[in-house]
Amino acid sequence: xxxxxxxxxxxxxxxxxxxxxxxxxxxxxxxxxxxxxxxxxxxxxxxxxxxxxxxxxxxxxxxxxxxxxxxxxxxxxxxxxxxxxxxxxxxxxxxxxxxxxxxxxxxxxxxxxxxxxxxxxxxxxxxxxxxxxxxxxxxxxxxxxxxxxxxxxxxxxxxxxxxxxxxxxxxxxxxxxxxxxxxxxxxxxxxxxxxxxxxxxxxxxxxxxxxxxxxxx
Numbered sequence: 001x002x003x004x005x006x007x008x009x010x011x012x013x014x015x016x017x018x019x020x021x022x023x024x025x026x027x028x029x030x031x032x033x034x035x036x037x038x039x040x041x042x043x044x045x046x047x048x049x050x051x052x053x054x055x056x057x058x059x060x061x062x063x064x065x066x067x068x069x070x071x072x073x074x075x076x077x078x079x080x081x082x083x084x085x086x087x088x089x090x091x092x093x094x095x096x097x098x099x100x101x102x103x104x105x106x107x108x109x110x111x112x113x114x115x116x117x118x119x120x121x122x123x124x125x126x127x128x129x130x131x132x133x134x135x136x137x138x139x140x141x142x143x144x145x146x147x148x149x150x151x152x153x154x155x156x157x158x159x160x161x162x163x164x165x166x167x168x169x170x171x172x173x174x175x176x177x178x179x180x181x182x183x184x185x186x187x188x189x190x191x192x193x194x195x196x197x198x199x200x201x202x203x204x205x206x207x208x209x210x211x212x213x214x215x216x217x
């Protein structure tokens with residue numbers, strides 16, 4: 001996993017390393033500001049100077065939540081919401097199939113228009129360098145925060161290799177500035193590079209979902 005992450009970072013020298021330091025964040029105060037000034041409350045999640053600089057590209061590490069469905073598909077919370085028609089079904093699948101992935105997050109902005117094909121081209125270039133010769137598939141991905149997005153897969157591996165695209169306009173940025181965000185899930189990349197089947201870690205970051213479900217009888 002570490003080797004895959006290092007190879008991806010090396011293939012993207014234009015992306016500056018950056019990491020959220022939660023030890024320096026007053027999460028209680030940030031939560032209280034959510035209803036008054038959401039942009040300010042969540043500013044700790046952005047690289048320093050991101051709102052002021054005309055352009056920039058950053059890469060950071062994170063733990064990402066994915067959910068394995070009954071049919072073997074591996075989904076984001078947004079995709080799971082689209083499949084489960086009741087709150088009970090959604091919560092039960094989160095509890096039973098929740099998994100954690102080691103991921104890298106790409107975030108970049110530019111003062112020019114940004115189209116989804118530029119995101120796909122970046123991921124194809126990355127695959128050619130890090131996992132050459134691996135069959136790659138792209139399909140449309142829908143989530144409210146994206147104006148246009150895609151999901152990238154390696155062969156028949158159900159874990160997404162990457163998900164992301166062009167974000168909707170941010171109110172904290174000047175008119176005309178484009179922002180894109182992509183989550184790269186390291187398990188498929190490490191599986192291809194090592195020849196081993198590297199899976200997700202069962203469990204979720206939501207304590208209430210990790211507790212056994214109450215009896216219904």
